Amino acid sequence: MGFLAPWFLAGLAAVGLPLWLHLLKRHRSTPTPFPSIRFFERRTQSSIKHRRLHYLLLFAARTALVVVLALAFANPFLRWQSGAGAGGRKLIVLAVDNSFSMRQGGRLERAKREALAVAARARPDDRVQALAFASRVQQVDAIQAIAPDDGASSYAELARALRSLAPAAGLPLEVHLFSDMQKTSLPASFADVRLPDGAALILHPVASGPLPNYAVESVTAPARVFEAGARVQATVAGYGAPAATERVSLVFNGKVQASKTVDVPANGRATVEFPAIEPPFGGNRGEVRIDSGDAFPEDDRFLFSIERSEPRRALFIHDARDPRSALYVETALDASPATAVKLDSLSVEQAGGISPDKYAFVVLSDVAALPAGFESAVARYVREGGSLLITLGPATAARGRVPILNEAVVPARYEAAESSDRWEGVRFFQAARVESRTARVEARLSDSTPLLMEQRVGEGRVLVFASTFDNISNDFPLHASFVPFIQQTAQDLAGVARQSPTLVVGSHLELGTGRRGAAVEVLGPSGERALSLEESTRAQTLRLDRAGFYDVRRPSGRQELVAVNPDRRESDFSPVPEETLALWRNTGQPAVGSASQAEAREERRSLGWYFLAAALALAAAESVLANRYLSVNREAP
Amino acid sequence: MLQRFLDPRVLAGISGLDLVAKTVVQGFISGLHRSPDFGFSQEFAEYRAYTQGDDLRHVDWNVFARTERCYLKRYRGETNTQLMVLLDASASMGYASQSVTKLDYARYLAASLCYLANQQRDVAGLIVFDDEVRDYVAPSSRHGQIFRLLHAIEKAESGSRTDFAKPFIHFQQFLKRHGLVAVISDFYEDPDKVIRTMQPLRFRGNEVILFHILDPREIAPGFREPALVVDLESRESLEVSPEYVRHEYRDKMDAHIAALRDGAMGAGMDYFLMNTGRPLDEGLREYLTVRQGRM
Numbered sequence: 001m002g003f004l005a006p007w008f009l010a011g012l013a014a015v016g017l018p019l020w021l022h023l024l025k026r027h028r029s030t031p032t033p034f035p036s037i038r039f040f041e042r043r044t045q046s047s048i049k050h051r052r053l054h055y056l057l058l059f060a061a062r063t064a065l066v067v068v069l070a071l072a073f074a075n076p077f078l079r080w081q082s083g084a085g086a087g088g089r090k091l092i093v094l095a096v097d098n099s100f101s102m103r104q105g106g107r108l109e110r111a112k113r114e115a116l117a118v119a120a121r122a123r124p125d126d127r128v129q130a131l132a133f134a135s136r137v138q139q140v141d142a143i144q145a146i147a148p149d150d151g152a153s154s155y156a157e158l159a160r161a162l163r164s165l166a167p168a169a170g171l172p173l174e175v176h177l178f179s180d181m182q183k184t185s186l187p188a189s190f191a192d193v194r195l196p197d198g199a200a201l202i203l204h205p206v207a208s209g210p211l212p213n214y215a216v217e218s219v220t221a222p223a224r225v226f227e228a229g230a231r232v233q234a235t236v237a238g239y240g241a242p243a244a245t246e247r248v249s250l251v252f253n254g255k256v257q258a259s260k261t262v263d264v265p266a267n268g269r270a271t272v273e274f275p276a277i278e279p280p281f282g283g284n285r286g287e288v289r290i291d292s293g294d295a296f297p298e299d300d301r302f303l304f305s306i307e308r309s310e311p312r313r314a315l316f317i318h319d320a321r322d323p324r325s326a327l328y329v330e331t332a333l334d335a336s337p338a339t340a341v342k343l344d345s346l347s348v349e350q351a352g353g354i355s356p357d358k359y360a361f362v363v364l365s366d367v368a369a370l371p372a373g374f375e376s377a378v379a380r381y382v383r384e385g386g387s388l389l390i391t392l393g394p395a396t397a398a399r400g401r402v403p404i405l406n407e408a409v410v411p412a413r414y415e416a417a418e419s420s421d422r423w424e425g426v427r428f429f430q431a432a433r434v435e436s437r438t439a440r441v442e443a444r445l446s447d448s449t450p451l452l453m454e455q456r457v458g459e460g461r462v463l464v465f466a467s468t469f470d471n472i473s474n475d476f477p478l479h480a481s482f483v484p485f486i487q488q489t490a491q492d493l494a495g496v497a498r499q500s501p502t503l504v505v506g507s508h509l510e511l512g513t514g515r516r517g518a519a520v521e522v523l524g525p526s527g528e529r530a531l532s533l534e535e536s537t538r539a540q541t542l543r544l545d546r547a548g549f550y551d552v553r554r555p556s557g558r559q560e561l562v563a564v565n566p567d568r569r570e571s572d573f574s575p576v577p578e579e580t581l582a583l584w585r586n587t588g589q590p591a592v593g594s595a596s597q598a599e600a601r602e603e604r605r606s607l608g609w610y611f612l613a614a615a616l617a618l619a620a621a622e623s624v625l626a627n628r629y630l631s632v633n634r635e636a637p
Numbered sequence: 638m639l640q641r642f643l644d645p646r647v648l649a650g651i652s653g654l655d656l657v658a659k660t661v662v663q664g665f666i667s668g669l670h671r672s673p674d675f676g677f678s679q680e681f682a683e684y685r686a687y688t689q690g691d692d693l694r695h696v697d698w699n700v701f702a703r704t705e706r707c708y709l710k711r712y713r714g715e716t717n718t719q720l721m722v723l724l725d726a727s728a729s730m731g732y733a734s735q736s737v738t739k740l741d742y743a744r745y746l747a748a749s750l751c752y753l754a755n756q757q758r759d760v761a762g763l764i765v766f767d768d769e770v771r772d773y774v775a776p777s778s779r780h781g782q783i784f785r786l787l788h789a790i791e792k793a794e795s796g797s798r799t800d801f802a803k804p805f806i807h808f809q810q811f812l813k814r815h816g817l818v819a820v821i822s823d824f825y826e827d828p829d830k831v832i833r834t835m836q837p838l839r840f841r842g843n844e845v846i847l848f849h850i851l852d853p854r855e856i857a858p859g860f861r862e863p864a865l866v867v868d869l870e871s872r873e874s875l876e877v878s879p880e881y882v883r884h885e886y887r888d889k890m891d892a893h894i895a896a897l898r899d900g901a902m903g904a905g906m907d908y909f910l911m912n913t914g915r916p917l918d919e920g921l922r923e924y925l926t927v928r929q930g931r932m
Contacts, residue, residue: 032864032866032867033867033869034732034866034868035729035730035739035825035852035855035868035870036729036868036869036870037866037867037874038825039886040866040875629880
């Protein structure tokens, strides 16, 4: 027991007041003349003794009133133990970390055993809720049913779930966290792990201590190769590990293509390169793995996919009087063989019987009018998923409308307007102003005129460049920025990613199944269908929950192989510092110890109101007693 | 109206004891006229047939003229009752819880009795005493007797303590003729002793009336808190508690009054408790009742 305001105990000195009233003041009676005291003789003494007995009761009531009032203001409190053995009804949350790192050394099984033990100790009136969390938090009905996940654990997600759980439960939370306490699980902002008010966090670390670990951190490989000689680069990292020499192998479709040894510095990274690889034609399941092995072999392999195919072709339609644009663009594409796009340049007149369907994308370079059959073929090609690049120059402006899109065009001339962003030094002398409300503007000139716009048409998309590539309306082709612009635009339009589409667990794969009846078929790492029939036609994205290869078959017939790897943050077993954990516990309420200390958590319960109520009762008793003993006798003689 | 005039507090505002007595008595008598039960001296009583030897001066000649028979007129009021007022002027009589002290009240009562007696041509006397005889006015029916009585009553002041035994030795010397004795006192004495002291007067053929004068606060002292009471006669002091006064004191006082009343009745005396908070006419009525009995 203690006092929150002990200085009020000085009020106990007021006990002297009733003492003075009862023992000192009453001896100073004023003499009252009376005709005769013959009836107040000896028995008067006994009467006074009798009165003193009664007054002692009044004195006791008054003294107790003063004492209780002083105690009430001093606000006494009781220390009481809460936790598993004491306290009121509460919601016990058993949060089990089932992230990728919990696969190491049976950590998940240990966490589940401890969670079951805590659940067994819960009192009958407590509610128990089990949660499994990695990058997402899921409520589970049975702790034993918690399966390992390939995602990265996120304490921020757990805290967010707890904050939403607390008001709905209406009970104080006692959160038991069963995790390997990886430092990488903490978010960048500590405020994100704030616990709900009144929540007690009890930690159950299941990791025995820091664990040295080597892992293939990343792999850099082209997504598509067109000829032999491509290069694969892998980074091997050591987390809290000493320097070591590791043997690393490159595997395609289960067959080892090459092996190398690499010296990994202590707690550092090393890069290993496999040059001049020659993957088979078609989609290949690639893998870079550490052969040596360590305490956590699950992260010793890194998956990637690589496709070997012929270069893609693009159709370039230009005005017969403008051969320069095709020259500049083709030269830019040829500057890098990795672009893997070959250009077929034709004039408008030559395009009459050409079908655009076999091309990766089509470029309409400042064309005024297209052959009717060709224009409708291009429009259909775009609607069905094709890509189109349109440049606007004097010919288009004379026509007044953008081909295919039919948007209005207004010509504009400039003294020397410059583009903004990365195209510094590029000067534009002519540009077309397109009045479009649906297009997304990617780049603007310095006067805010849209320069590069993107618009989706059906399944396909159209890029509009509001000037030309002929070095007349602008000097863009003469600048160094022209080559990467053309190469990236070509790869983007052709759907050819430069890097391997390697994703991490938890990321989303864009499916883009907007067309009615067009279904995307996705086979998961185990060969099962990742989408139901309804999802295959309606889902826009797919969350990749498991590590492995996802086989995606688009409505256009194109087949992709997507490699999904666990987040490499899970490979770092550095634990969260103890100070950080203490701070985390304090976000909910005053410090709680570890699992063993938390069983005896101390809380304070104020008794001030009880003493105040007792003071009121005593005041009432004092009034009754005083009225009974000290009231004036008013009865008539 | 009568109540207002006889209220002791109203009487205290009237200067001059003769005027007080006159106010009381005349107001009281005018009130009595309404009562058929009371009549007193100088009134026609009855006719009686003449017998030989009767004084012819009492023959009603008017009746004889009408009836030719001799009848004698008999009158009341031809008695010569002697009233002796014994007024206690001890220190305890000086107590007052209001504007009128017990002694003032006793003086009004004594003056009213004397005035009433004088109106009826009775012989009246006065003895003022405490533990000694302080003043004495011999009974007389002479002209001016009432003024002597009133003067003696007016100058009576509260003295020392009461002692019935000592002055009553002298009373017996003064009271040679039997009559009516009115003792006005607060009787702070043992009731047996009071009765024993008064009994010789009764044996001599006197009618004795004890007027017990008490203040309302003496009967029920309403002490709010413990008080240190000081005896007005002995100057002794005692601390008393309110609850004692409320219960035991009341019991003892009631027992004292009852003992005095019973003792007086047993000795053939009349006893009347007079509360100084109440009108005087009750005392006068008591006197006249006894006076009627003596005619």
